[in-house]
Amino acid sequence: MSQPYSDFVREFEELLERAVRLPRGGLAPATRPAPKPGAPLALILAPHPDDECIVGALPLRLQRECGWRVAVAPVTLGSRPERREARLAEFRAACAFLGWDALPLQDGGLAELLRRERPRLVLIPHAEDANSTHRRVHGLAVESLRAAGPGFRCAVAETEYWATMSDPNLMVEAPAGAAGDLVAALSFHKGEIERNPYHVLLPCWLADGARRGAELVGGQGATAPAFRLAALYRLSVWNGSALERASGPGRVAAAGADLPVIVGP
Numbered sequence: 001m002s003q004p005y006s007d008f009v010r011e012f013e014e015l016l017e018r019a020v021r022l023p024r025g026g027l028a029p030a031t032r033p034a035p036k037p038g039a040p041l042a043l044i045l046a047p048h049p050d051d052e053c054i055v056g057a058l059p060l061r062l063q064r065e066c067g068w069r070v071a072v073a074p075v076t077l078g079s080r081p082e083r084r085e086a087r088l089a090e091f092r093a094a095c096a097f098l099g100w101d102a103l104p105l106q107d108g109g110l111a112e113l114l115r116r117e118r119p120r121l122v123l124i125p126h127a128e129d130a131n132s133t134h135r136r137v138h139g140l141a142v143e144s145l146r147a148a149g150p151g152f153r154c155a156v157a158e159t160e161y162w163a164t165m166s167d168p169n170l171m172v173e174a175p176a177g178a179a180g181d182l183v184a185a186l187s188f189h190k191g192e193i194e195r196n197p198y199h200v201l202l203p204c205w206l207a208d209g210a211r212r213g214a215e216l217v218g219g220q221g222a223t224a225p226a227f228r229l230a231a232l233y234r235l236s237v238w239n240g241s242a243l244e245r246a247s248g249p250g251r252v253a254a255a256g257a258d259l260p261v262i263v264g265p
Contacts, residue, residue, distance in 0.1 A: 019200035043119035049091035057231035110144035130163035171213030217250035
């Protein structure tokens with residue numbers, strides 16, 4: 001029996017199949033102005049190369065709308081030694097496409113990176129993400145924030161992917177252009193998407209973020225925002241010794257919102 005929603009689902013499946021055949025990597029980035037000296041920094045601590053693209057809606061908007069600098073440190077290069085050199089090259093290409101700085105870890109590790117770069121915002125996976133490396137990186141990030149010293153303070157946005165958070169407090173719209181660039185950047189991670197073309201499924205994940213965020217961030221029974229794609233985060237402040245959840249109601253950052261005010265100090 002044919003009915004309009006069956007046709008919708010078939011067309012959606014066909015769209016995904018066509019998307020899988022789009023070029024992977026090799027795309028030229030748009031020319032964008034470099035951040036001004038002293039621009040605030042959003043630092044992504046990525047458990048693996050590719051996570052920077054998946055959770056990148058907030059830093060990408062801070063870069064494009066507010067002139068922030070974005071940098072990414074891949075905390076691991078994956079569990080397969082034979083793939084690590086290629087994954088590092090893919091990571092650098094994805095960052096170059098987005099105009100982000102790639103910061104492979106050096107002697108001194110994460111704590112030294114934090115002291116040297118002084119980020120205003122750090123993005124880390126949440127403690128219960130359903131991937132063992134993501135969970136380890138959460139713990140390592142918290143230890144490194146503490147090791148950076150009692151005078152070190154910044155905003156922290158916990159991210160999700162393999163398991164969602166039950167209590168996000170920040171929903172960030174991912175406009176189509178920004179979401180498309182995150183998908184394109186993810187396509188540079190060719191070795192990973194060959195086994196699972198999850199780059200073309202990123203809009204589906206962002207659509208589910210908008211669905212969940214309407215209730216979890218906006219409040220139960222709240223009217224959903226007009227936008228269709230969004231990423232969810234748990235926003236906190238590192239107060240020099242611990243993560244302190246941002247106070248007040250959930251925050252919704254539609255396109256054009258004052259992101260630095262929403263993110264906080």
